[in-house]
Amino acid sequence: MNRFKRFSIVKFLLFLFISTIFISCYKDRFDMDLLEEHGEWNPDVAAPAIYSNLTFKDILNDYDDNNLFVEDGSHFLYLVYWNKVYSRSAAEIFSFAPQNVNTSFSFSVTGTLPYGLDVAAPPYTTDYAFFTPNNIIVDEIDLDSGRFNFIVNSPDLNHNATINVSIPSATLNGVPFSENIDFIAGSSMNSFFDLSGYKILFDNSGATKNVLHITYTVTVHGSGGANNSPYQLNLNESFTDLSFSKILGDFKQINFDLPNDSIKIRMNNNNIHGFIDFENPMIHVYATNSFGMPIRINITDFHSTSGWNAPYDVVVTGIPVPWDINAPSVAQMGDSVTTEFHLTKANSNVWDAIAIAPQWFVADIAGISNPTGAPASNFALADSRFDIDAKVELPLHGKAWDLIIGDTLDFDLGEDIDVAEYIDFRINTTNGFPVDATLQLYFMDKFNNVLDSMLTPQQQVINAALAGGAPDYLVYQSSHKLTTSRFEKSRLTNLKNTEKVFVKAIMATPQNGNQIVKFYSFYGLEVRVGVRAKFNVIY
Amino acid sequence: MKKINIIYLIITIALLSPFVSSAQDDMTTYTLSTVPQSYYENPGQMPLCKFHIGCLPAIFVPVLSSDFTSISNSGFKYDDLIHQRKQNDSLYFDFEDVSDGLAKKNYLILNQQFEILSFGFKIKRMHYVSLSLTEKFRFRLTYPRDLITMIWKGNSQFIGSEADFNGIGADMTHYRELAIGYTYKLDTKWTIGGRAKLLFGLSNIWTKKSDVTLAVDEDYYDLTANSDFQMYTSAPENVYNTLFEEDSMTLQDYKDYLFNFHNPGFGIDLGATYKIDDKWSVGASIIDFGYIFWKTDTRRYSMTDKSFTFRGIDIAQFIRNDSLQKDAFDQLVDSIANIFKLEEENKHYASPLNTKIYLSGYYNISKKDRVAAIFRGEIYENTIHPAFTIAYNRVFGRILDVSFSYSYMNRDFLNFGMGASFRFGPFQMFLSTDNFLAAIIPYHTKNINVHFGCNYVFFYKPSSPLLR
Numbered sequence A: 001m002n003r004f005k006r007f008s009i010v011k012f013l014l015f016l017f018i019s020t021i022f023i024s025c026y027k028d029r030f031d032m033d034l035l036e037e038h039g040e041w042n043p044d045v046a047a048p049a050i051y052s053n054l055t056f057k058d059i060l061n062d063y064d065d066n067n068l069f070v071e072d073g074s075h076f077l078y079l080v081y082w083n084k085v086y087s088r089s090a091a092e093i094f095s096f097a098p099q100n101v102n103t104s105f106s107f108s109v110t111g112t113l114p115y116g117l118d119v120a121a122p123p124y125t126t127d128y129a130f131f132t133p134n135n136i137i138v139d140e141i142d143l144d145s146g147r148f149n150f151i152v153n154s155p156d157l158n159h160n161a162t163i164n165v166s167i168p169s170a171t172l173n174g175v176p177f178s179e180n181i182d183f184i185a186g187s188s189m190n191s192f193f194d195l196s197g198y199k200i201l202f203d204n205s206g207a208t209k210n211v212l213h214i215t216y217t218v219t220v221h222g223s224g225g226a227n228n229s230p231y232q233l234n235l236n237e238s239f240t241d242l243s244f245s246k247i248l249g250d251f252k253q254i255n256f257d258l259p260n261d262s263i264k265i266r267m268n269n270n271n272i273h274g275f276i277d278f279e280n281p282m283i284h285v286y287a288t289n290s291f292g293m294p295i296r297i298n299i300t301d302f303h304s305t306s307g308w309n310a311p312y313d314v315v316v317t318g319i320p321v322p323w324d325i326n327a328p329s330v331a332q333m334g335d336s337v338t339t340e341f342h343l344t345k346a347n348s349n350v351w352d353a354i355a356i357a358p359q360w361f362v363a364d365i366a367g368i369s370n371p372t373g374a375p376a377s378n379f380a381l382a383d384s385r386f387d388i389d390a391k392v393e394l395p396l397h398g399k400a401w402d403l404i405i406g407d408t409l410d411f412d413l414g415e416d417i418d419v420a421e422y423i424d425f426r427i428n429t430t431n432g433f434p435v436d437a438t439l440q441l442y443f444m445d446k447f448n449n450v451l452d453s454m455l456t457p458q459q460q461v462i463n464a465a466l467a468g469g470a471p472d473y474l475v476y477q478s479s480h481k482l483t484t485s486r487f488e489k490s491r492l493t494n495l496k497n498t499e500k501v502f503v504k505a506i507m508a509t510p511q512n513g514n515q516i517v518k519f520y521s522f523y524g525l526e527v528r529v530g531v532r533a534k535f536n537v538i539y
Numbered sequence B: 001m002k003k004i005n006i007i008y009l010i011i012t013i014a015l016l017s018p019f020v021s022s023a024q025d026d027m028t029t030y031t032l033s034t035v036p037q038s039y040y041e042n043p044g045q046m047p048l049c050k051f052h053i054g055c056l057p058a059i060f061v062p063v064l065s066s067d068f069t070s071i072s073n074s075g076f077k078y079d080d081l082i083h084q085r086k087q088n089d090s091l092y093f094d095f096e097d098v099s100d101g102l103a104k105k106n107y108l109i110l111n112q113q114f115e116i117l118s119f120g121f122k123i124k125r126m127h128y129v130s131l132s133l134t135e136k137f138r139f140r141l142t143y144p145r146d147l148i149t150m151i152w153k154g155n156s157q158f159i160g161s162e163a164d165f166n167g168i169g170a171d172m173t174h175y176r177e178l179a180i181g182y183t184y185k186l187d188t189k190w191t192i193g194g195r196a197k198l199l200f201g202l203s204n205i206w207t208k209k210s211d212v213t214l215a216v217d218e219d220y221y222d223l224t225a226n227s228d229f230q231m232y233t234s235a236p237e238n239v240y241n242t243l244f245e246e247d248s249m250t251l252q253d254y255k256d257y258l259f260n261f262h263n264p265g266f267g268i269d270l271g272a273t274y275k276i277d278d279k280w281s282v283g284a285s286i287i288d289f290g291y292i293f294w295k296t297d298t299r300r301y302s303m304t305d306k307s308f309t310f311r312g313i314d315i316a317q318f319i320r321n322d323s324l325q326k327d328a329f330d331q332l333v334d335s336i337a338n339i340f341k342l343e344e345e346n347k348h349y350a351s352p353l354n355t356k357i358y359l360s361g362y363y364n365i366s367k368k369d370r371v372a373a374i375f376r377g378e379i380y381e382n383t384i385h386p387a388f389t390i391a392y393n394r395v396f397g398r399i400l401d402v403s404f405s406y407s408y409m410n411r412d413f414l415n416f417g418m419g420a421s422f423r424f425g426p427f428q429m430f431l432s433t434d435n436f437l438a439a440i441i442p443y444h445t446k447n448i449n450v451h452f453g454c455n456y457v458f459f460y461k462p463s464s465p466l467l468r
Helices: A001-028 A054-062 A350-355 A414-419 A490-493 B002-019 B036-041 B057-061 B095-101 B145-154 B235-244 B250-260 B313-322 B326-339
Strands: A044-054 A066-070 A077-088 A103-108 A118-119 A124-129 A136-154 A159-172 A174-181 A188-196 A199-201 A212-222 A231-234 A238-250 A255-264 A273-279 A282-289 A295-305 A314-315 A323-326 A337-343 A360-369 A377-383 A387-396 A395-412 A420-431 A436-444 A448-455 A457-461 A475-477 A479-488 A500-508 A526-534 B051-054 B067-072 B080-083 B091-093 B105-124 B127-144 B162-164 B170-186 B190-218 B222-233 B264-275 B280-294 B296-311 B344-345 B349-352 B357-363 B369-380 B384-396 B398-408 B414-425 B427-433 B449-457
Touching: A001 B080, A044 A066, A044 B091, A044 B313, A077 A360, A103 A124, A136 A159, A159 B449, A174 A188, A212 A231, A238 B235, A273 A350, A282 A295, A282 A323, A282 A350, A314 A350, A323 A337, A414 A490, A414 B127, A420 A457, A420 A490, A436 B357, A448 A490, A479 A490, A526 B080, B036 B051, B036 B105, B036 B127, B036 B280, B036 B449, B105 B145, B127 B145, B127 B190, B145 B162, B170 B264, B190 B250, B190 B349, B222 B349, B296 B326, B414 B449
Parallel strands: none
Antiparallel strands: A044 A526, A066 A077, A077 A387, A103 A231, A118 A212, A124 A212, A136 A188, A136 A199, A136 A238, A159 A174, A159 A199, A159 A212, A238 A377, A255 A360, A273 A395, A282 A337, A282 A387, A295 A314, A295 A323, A295 A360, A395 A500, A420 A479, A420 A526, A436 A448, A436 A457, A436 A500, B051 B105, B051 B449, B067 B105, B067 B449, B080 B091, B105 B127, B127 B170, B162 B190, B170 B190, B190 B222, B190 B264, B222 B296, B264 B280, B280 B349, B280 B357, B296 B344, B357 B369, B369 B384, B384 B398, B398 B414, B414 B427, B427 B449
């Protein structure tokens, strides 16, 4: 038993000894000062990057309100580009400058001028010919606003006086214009009268046109001083702030010139090269006139222009020369009258003009009013306008081939892109359009040097949907395509300086552009890009 | 300020820990039959003494007070996470070993208990009546393997499948237990017993439901997150503020917290032992079956059947604006936040206790030597979490009772335990652990627990200490 106890004690001590050694060893295992500051982390991460259902609007990048997709009852799409080629308002054409009349005359009164005695001098009439815009002949002008200003002085009139100003042909609600100016001897009198609402009839019976008769009658108020007649009176009158609500007269021949206005075809903004064969393109031109005067337009040049596709400029034919614009009659005063012409494949070469995928349509316009030159009775209201609008209508029906669309976008992958060991791109497209497309992304530095490209080699990432035959050419089955691309670390390092990405798509309708298709608003392209990347992060 | 408040809370918990006395979650103490509290694992065991009173030293001599602390991490060991280089002894993180060794669900568990008072007495050798007052604190963090491996290895491993985060969450309960026990020796073979427990909840976090997954689509790498989540909490406003806001608890707040009796609960322990013959005996028990009804400062955070699939950025916006708008990302984040927004409401609730089942068998080699085999199944998350122990127990006269044990627990086979109780007259002191290797190679263990306690035991019957 004693042996057993001794043996047990020895074992216990041995156990304690070993335990002590162990404890002294493991202290280092918990010493956080020994913990290395850096380590590696290698997560392998997968995530969706892009998910989009692109409509035709998205793909053509066209959102200007003036350029609209129009669909008919069957949802067939028309691409319509509107542009106001020419526009002039009445205020722009008929702007009346200030009229400086500057009447001076002398008058005499007879007898003595005791205090309290009023003596009238004989009336004096001045005939003032208005300067009119474009030298038009105005029979009547209804003023929306206007001022009749006076700065009256006399070097020798030694009595106070009242000057009556009357214009019998200027009436307000049928009452002729008649106003008095009180003159105080020895002073300069400023005075003005509001002409708003007055209707003024001009005297065009003589050789001088647009004549206005203004009569002045001076009544001298005796002050007891000497009668020093004749007296000189300077009126320094003028008409200012003239605007009208209506003009009647002979507007003669006014020129309307507008060189090189243009219609921008935004669809082809990013177009580099390619051919689109629209089955039935159309150009509609509308002139809207609410002036009471006929206008003749000459479209001296109308051509489509493409920066990339020969022959680069196509002069559009089939335009009416001259093009006479109708005007509203007096009975139609306040209304506008539209005159229009339409260019189609049947009456012009518009198909050729569209075939070069133009970025612009350019027009030179020259016009003249009252083209016959004969005396005319015209009218204009304050809100009268003359506009020319052009509409390029492209029914999305036809075929296209080698259509290259490109755009440059700002793009920054960041400085830490090379922490990735690799990046896998998984591009899924489900295409509802009857269009094949090859897509490429070029990564570029700030100097536009291409650093790398997304797909090596370039490949078709979008397969055309399957479409039926005429007349509807409806897609009956979408096409799916999976494209993968891997960027290894060496390529990623090369992309660190990427600041831009150039997206280039080469598109064609099926069968290399030989199949006619139609586009409907319910077509779409689903693009889904998933990214898987393995990182090597040093923390 | 917030850190200081959290430190206060930690200190509060730490201050409680020295009083922990008789938690019976450790297996080795269960085999120390001379310790009265060992019958807490099976109230169908008849204590050997006629009368005991526990923890008087804890009250009068705090330095000798008893303690039970248990920390376990079923997922990984320290040296799975931190390796030492042989070349220069430097340490480095290695999550590879951690992620490779994880189970589907893993648990970081902290238990602390202290017995404020206990006593028991035998009546006519057939009856034993006991009473105890115990403070209990339990914390469990559930972390799924897929979460850790996804953070470390990325989500590509789940392409075509889904990462399963089910069960993720935290559970914490701090409560006080007043237990009245009764053990009755039916005959020479059977002994049965039970303990009725009145519980007073102090604070609680209960993750009732946590079904969270993240699927990665095979073709598009779409990420689909699904969440069905419910978590309840009961914590006084000032405790909540102390933890999460810039606020601090006053002494009165601590008093209000510790003497809150508005969250009642009940529990029951039932057990029985059967003596087959002089050599063999078996026992079975169910412990801590019950609920606490939380009524004060309760909150329910829920997210019911929410799902969100991220399919990528809409390139159409890129085309329209020539650059991706910040708004697009903000809108994405906002929409995700709105979908997975936690709904908060005040709602009373009842949280279950961690019920345990014990099955035990004993073989008496001699009057002084005994071997035991014990199975413990702890029930939570609708799963039985098993632990097995085999132990050898020997008494040395009236003074010393020693146990050596080996256990499988918390997915770890390396648990060698030992325990001993010393008796000097009526004064008994005991110390045990299920894994003494934690003191030698702490970096290579998943389980650390220490159980220390003191009793006064009277009328101890030394003649047959192992035969009940």
